[in-house]
Amino acid sequence: xxxxxxxxxxxANSLRTTLINTQAxxxxxxxxxxxxxxxxxxxxxxxxxxxxxxxMRQSERLDSISTANSLTIGRLSASQAxxxxxxxxxxxxxxxxxxxxxxxxxxxxxxxxxxxxxALANTSQQGIHVFAGINTDVTPIPDYATSQLAADVxxxxxxxxxxxxxxxxxxxxxxxxxxxFLQNDALPLFTxxxxxxxxxxxxxxxxxxxxxxxxxxxxxxxxENAFRLxxxxxGLGATFLDLNVDEGVGDAIRAFVHKTAANATAETTILQGKxxxxxxxxxxxxxxxxxxxxxxxxxxxxxxAVDPYEAATRLNNLIQQLExxxxxxxxxxxxxxLRYI
Amino acid sequence: xxLTAALMNAHASIFDVSRRVSTVxxxxxxxxxxxxxxxxxxxxxxxxxxxYATQRAAAPQMESMRRESMxxxxxxELTAEKLEQLSRLLGNAEGTTSGLMKELQTQxxxxxxxxxxxxxxxxxVGKAEQLATTIRSNAQSLHGxxxxxxxxxxxxxxxxxxxxxxxxxxxxxxxxxRTIGQDVSDALDERSxxxxxxxxxxxxSQIHRENGDMMLLTSNGVTMFDKVPxxxxxxxxxxxxxxxAVYIDGIAIRVSADRxxxxxxxxLSALLNMSQQTLPGALTELDEMARxxxxxxxxxxxxxxxxxxxxxxxxxxxPDISGLTSHVPSMALSLSVNPAFLSSAGGSSxxxxxxxxxxxxxxxxxxxxxxxxxxxESIVSAFDTPFGFDPSVAGGTSKSLMDFTxxxxxxxxxxxxxxxxxxxxxSALTTSLTERFSNTVNVNLDEEIAxxxxxxxxxxxxxxxxxxxxxxxxxxxxxxG
Numbered sequence: 001x002x003x004x005x006x007x008x009x010x011x012a013n014s015l016r017t018t019l020i021n022t023q024a025x026x027x028x029x030x031x032x033x034x035x036x037x038x039x040x041x042x043x044x045x046x047x048x049x050x051x052x053x054x055x056m057r058q059s060e061r062l063d064s065i066s067t068a069n070s071l072t073i074g075r076l077s078a079s080q081a082x083x084x085x086x087x088x089x090x091x092x093x094x095x096x097x098x099x100x101x102x103x104x105x106x107x108x109x110x111x112x113x114x115x116x117x118x119a120l121a122n123t124s125q126q127g128i129h130v131f132a133g134i135n136t137d138v139t140p141i142p143d144y145a146t147s148q149l150a151a152d153v154x155x156x157x158x159x160x161x162x163x164x165x166x167x168x169x170x171x172x173x174x175x176x177x178x179x180x181f182l183q184n185d186a187l188p189l190f191t192x193x194x195x196x197x198x199x200x201x202x203x204x205x206x207x208x209x210x211x212x213x214x215x216x217x218x219x220x221x222x223x224e225n226a227f228r229l230x231x232x233x234x235g236l237g238a239t240f241l242d243l244n245v246d247e248g249v250g251d252a253i254r255a256f257v258h259k260t261a262a263n264a265t266a267e268t269t270i271l272q273g274k275x276x277x278x279x280x281x282x283x284x285x286x287x288x289x290x291x292x293x294x295x296x297x298x299x300x301x302x303x304x305a306v307d308p309y310e311a312a313t314r315l316n317n318l319i320q321q322l323e324x325x326x327x328x329x330x331x332x333x334x335x336x337x338l339r340y341i
Numbered sequence: 342x343x344l345t346a347a348l349m350n351a352h353a354s355i356f357d358v359s360r361r362v363s364t365v366x367x368x369x370x371x372x373x374x375x376x377x378x379x380x381x382x383x384x385x386x387x388x389x390x391x392x393y394a395t396q397r398a399a400a401p402q403m404e405s406m407r408r409e410s411m412x413x414x415x416x417x418e419l420t421a422e423k424l425e426q427l428s429r430l431l432g433n434a435e436g437t438t439s440g441l442m443k444e445l446q447t448q449x450x451x452x453x454x455x456x457x458x459x460x461x462x463x464x465x466v467g468k469a470e471q472l473a474t475t476i477r478s479n480a481q482s483l484h485g486x487x488x489x490x491x492x493x494x495x496x497x498x499x500x501x502x503x504x505x506x507x508x509x510x511x512x513x514x515x516x517x518x519r520t521i522g523q524d525v526s527d528a529l530d531e532r533s534x535x536x537x538x539x540x541x542x543x544x545x546s547q548i549h550r551e552n553g554d555m556m557l558l559t560s561n562g563v564t565m566f567d568k569v570p571x572x573x574x575x576x577x578x579x580x581x582x583x584x585x586a587v588y589i590d591g592i593a594i595r596v597s598a599d600r601x602x603x604x605x606x607x608x609l610s611a612l613l614n615m616s617q618q619t620l621p622g623a624l625t626e627l628d629e630m631a632r633x634x635x636x637x638x639x640x641x642x643x644x645x646x647x648x649x650x651x652x653x654x655x656x657x658x659x660p661d662i663s664g665l666t667s668h669v670p671s672m673a674l675s676l677s678v679n680p681a682f683l684s685s686a687g688g689s690s691x692x693x694x695x696x697x698x699x700x701x702x703x704x705x706x707x708x709x710x711x712x713x714x715x716x717x718e719s720i721v722s723a724f725d726t727p728f729g730f731d732p733s734v735a736g737g738t739s740k741s742l743m744d745f746t747x748x749x750x751x752x753x754x755x756x757x758x759x760x761x762x763x764x765x766x767x768s769a770l771t772t773s774l775t776e777r778f779s780n781t782v783n784v785n786l787d788e789e790i791a792x793x794x795x796x797x798x799x800x801x802x803x804x805x806x807x808x809x810x811x812x813x814x815x816x817x818x819x820x821x822g
Contacts, residue, residue, distance in 0.1 A: 007379075007783030008372045010776045017772065042434070042754035043761070050751035053436060057443055057747065064447035068454035128457045128712060136457045137711035206712045208454055212725075215718055337790040 015329045022322045029318055033311035037304045045303060055300040062293035065209060069286055071126075072208045072218050076279045079130045079220065082123040083275060087268040089116050090230045094261035097237065097254045104254060107242035114144055114234040121222050121231075133202030133221040140201040140222040144235045148197030149189065153239065156185045170243055175252040178245070182236060182256045190232035191225070198231065199223055210285040218278055226271045229264035233257045344810050351806040358800045364395055365789050365796065372784040375775075376534045379784050380526060397526050400781045404533065405547070407774040408540040413604075414767035415541040416611040420604040421764035423490070423615055424757040427623070430482045433753050438479065438630075439746045441472045446724045446743065452693070453717035462690030466682050469653050472634075473676045480627050480673035487582035487620045494612045498575035498587050501542050501609070505570035508535045508557070512566075515553045525553065539565075543594070543607045560606060563592045585616040600756070601763055622734075626749050627673035629734050631656065632665055633742045634676070637723045640696050640703040650699040652692070655679045660699060668731040693717065 031039040038044035045052055093113045096105040121131055121141040128136035144150055154165060160181055163169045173181075188194070201221040208218040237257040241250065364382040371377035379398040428434060445468045452461040511532045518525035532555070539545050539557075545565070548556040557566040565571055571590035578584035587594045587609055596613040597603045603614030631654075638653040639662045648663035657675035680686035681698040688698075694717055697704035706713040727739040740748060 007779045008786045009783045010779035042758045134710040134712040337787040
């Protein structure tokens, strides 16, 4: 019985095993040298593979919120541009209504302004109406003349004066009465619940998720004061300047339009500020998202990174090892007593 | 001492050398057989009977150490291999399921940002279909895998039975040979080989009896062989793999619930652990994932009188989801997208945004506003809100759906790596013991050849004696005429 020795079988076997093991290691080192990342993530990270997956997933989630946000930013830009146009229109309306005598704005002029304001209020971007609250597939402001609100104004007039606006007795209405009617009977219909007879927007604005844990309102609708006053000025102006009234009453109407349109301009500027604030918030959120996302991605990449130079060196060493074991195998197999007898 | 005596001694020596050369020849023939134990020719000059004996250079203690480590390493290697296959099957390394879940949430988010865009809604439904298909096919793959493991258990049990039968034959030959004093070395080699193969399947303990007889036991003292081989039966349940079991001599093999301990007890134990623990566990996790999806996307009655119903995701037990409070077996196999959302089945994806797929009382967006995002946003948040998973699931009861999905994949990956580690260590031990054993009992060609040269010289010397004595006798005859 041998105490220590070697058998032919184990000698051959150990050389063979070394070859196979080295080749397997070469395969792995090759992948790592080329990609710069661990060949088997779970093997490199162990239990922390959970954290790696979490970081990757968080980073992708932040990217997707960022993408969704860019759509919202587009919509807010369109809203801001429309509000700018709205403000300049109401300003022009107010200025036009201030002119008296020759060059005073006519009913047709009013109707033009009304059309412009309606078009701006119905601005749509990518198929949704930006000022409609969440009722975005419906135009928020339809034609004024045929709307319920116009009918309500007509009913209020009849209730106050006893006859409709088409009646020739309208010539009997004094300027003061007309001014009072416009200010205290007709205007409240626009600023109060009667507005629903024209505007089909919802009070509730579009809610967007700007950060993973933050949902905020990102739209303004036609139920805001700016729109109400602007349409009061243009709508009432268009209706009443069309009537057969004398100049004094016409002047009273125009004064009303001038004042109301000026208020509308001021309100629109406030609204623009509100939208600007939303835009700023969106931009901040975007910056934060991109910062966090790239930070997380960096952490994650660091976790699985392998120094490619180290991997390449390892690969070279293994290849040398393999070549050595090839040579040795050949030489050892040739060692036999038979050659020396 | 006469010349004749010298001649007879020379004859005996020549005969002895011939016998030894045949032993050397036998050794050289089997130089590369790891199961062959080197034969040593015993010096029989003192034995006047001329009976010779050949011994085996056996090392029984080392042999049983090696066998023990072989049980551990073959079990560990099989476990590692199976977990690797399972991981590939489910796509855990690439994070297939969690990736789809992420994409579903992302699509929902995009839809919530632009609820008026029905194309985005359709994209969500498309992603949901992909996810449902993946979960379903994963569940089916697991069932298929369980089938394969079941038939492997049956094969291993059959192999063990065959080995025991062969063992019986060889054992009988050894006992018979020993009783009449024959050389049973070949049979002993064969018996060792059979024991090695058996050790890979189950752990084997031997009890030696007289005349070379052996009794075999497995873990917890169950008899495998005592004069006659015992029955090895595998009972495989094709629907519920946790019921798989193997009975030796009527007693079920006890399988540890811990994967590593089970692997240390041979291949059969490793396969049984996979059938009883790993695969049912994985199926339960998939079922829970399905349940979480169905409940998360479900619709509630606004007046809270009618039961909750299935929304985007449903299964063959739907549409009422109010009973889904704990694990429902095989739910993952029938997870599907509700046809009320599929445009190909006449449905529409708008019900994702508005609710109402189950009727008007389930409508959230009753005024039908196009940019209503509240319902969508609440579902997006729900992916990251803790869900009441079944306590039996390894993911834990207060994980969110997203964390649960990621956790399952991470856990299986960690298990795969740890099993590969264990296998590497166990097989390193086996390799080292095998090498030691081989160096002790196997043949070294150079040693045999050196011996051969020695024998050649002895033979030459002995035949010299014969020719010298022959010459002397011839001289004597010549002298006497």
